[in-house]
Amino acid sequence: MKKKENKSLKKIKSLSKKLIILILIIFIPLLFGCKKKEVKTNPEKVVNVKVQPAEKRSLRPFVETIGTLNPNEEVIISAEVDGILREVKVDEGTMVSKGTVLAIIDDTDYGLEARKDEAAVKQAEATLANTKLEYNRKESLYKEELVTKQQFDDVSTRLALADAEVDRAKAALSLAREKLKKTRIYSPLTGVIKSRKVSAGDYVKNGTNLFIVIQNNPLKLNFTVTEKDVGKLKIGQDVVLKVDPLPDREFTGKVTIIYPSLEEKTRTLQVEAIVPNSHGLLKPGLFAHVILYTSTDRETILVPITSLLYESEKIKIFLVEGDRAKESFVKTGNKYGEMMEIVEGVKEGDQIVVTGQQNLFEKAKVQIQSATKSQESGVESQESKTEKK
Secondary structure (H helix, E strand, O other): OHHHHHHHHHHHHHHHHHHHHHHHHHHHHHHHHHHHHHHHOOOOOEEEEEEEEOEEEEEOOEEEEEEEEEEEEEEEEEOOOOEEEEEEOOOOOOEEOOOOEEEEEOOHHHHHHHHHHHHHHHHHHHHHHHHHHHHHHHHHHHHOOOOOHHHHHHHHHHHHHHHHHHHHHHHHHHHHHHHHHOOEEEOOOOEEEEEEOOOOOOEEOOOOEEEEEEEEEEEEEEEEEEHHHHHHOOOOOEEEEEEOOEEEEEEEEEEEEEEEEEEOOOOEEEEEEEEOOOOOOOOOOOEEEEEEEOOOOEEEEEEEHHHOEEEOOEEEEEEEEOOEEEEEEEEEEEEEOOEEEEEEOOOOOOEEEEEOHHHOOOOOEEEEOOOOHHHHHHHHHHHHHHHHO
């Protein structure tokens, strides 16, 4: 009996184990399946973004840089004769015309020297006239063999010497008159006195610096462009500039000189333009914000600079197509205020993500938020600035 009972217990235990294993086999996959279904039901992440359409406009390409205004001409005026300055007629800031007398050196000694040389010329001319008469008489007598050849040769020699003496005296007189003329210091150009280095009563020598005169109409605008923009430069291109003291005024000029070589340290090229300054509003030495127009108007695709993302040497933006983000690598052109020209990668009307793009990835789900009034007005001000340029 006991053996039968033991066998029954063993059978029951074996059946129980098989039943437990069967239950596990059935319910474990169900449990995991439920978990998988729970993962699948998690909602997809949505990124909130703001967009702005890419715009096509007719704009004139330009290069922005900085420069300095300099005088068109700057001349150092020096004394050409020695003497005491009797009078100085100008001061710093005085406007002068070409030929204006700036100062006078005492000319007493130079006037006396000129008069002495005038007398010497008259004397030499009288001697020459008398010698010519004698020469003419002896020439006739010599032909009639009434004077010797020696006598005729003597008068011929004295005639030549008298003629040379007249030339010497005239040269001395011209030199004296030139020195007398140089006692008056004239301005060689129309401009303004930048510096006065002497006063009345000073003794000056030949070569002493007296004044610096600058020509302030027109002015020279000196600026540099980067190596990548060198190929866009041409003589005669239009230049627009602004200066800080006159923020609401624009001034124009034209490129006149393109320097032949780049600066090795900065890799920039020096350029010079002439800027009219008839009203005298611009001053030499002013710092200038320069816009150099490089060609005529052309159709341009523009996007806000804030929409650009930089990855090493590549630049990309995100577009919105439906409710998904699309990554697009672009090639940029010129900068127009707060807008950037896109040469490749975007077409007119594409919805460009301008806010929230840092959180995006390819095919990310997006929800477009409406722009605030302040943002819209900001975009409008950027557009007006771009159109003005």
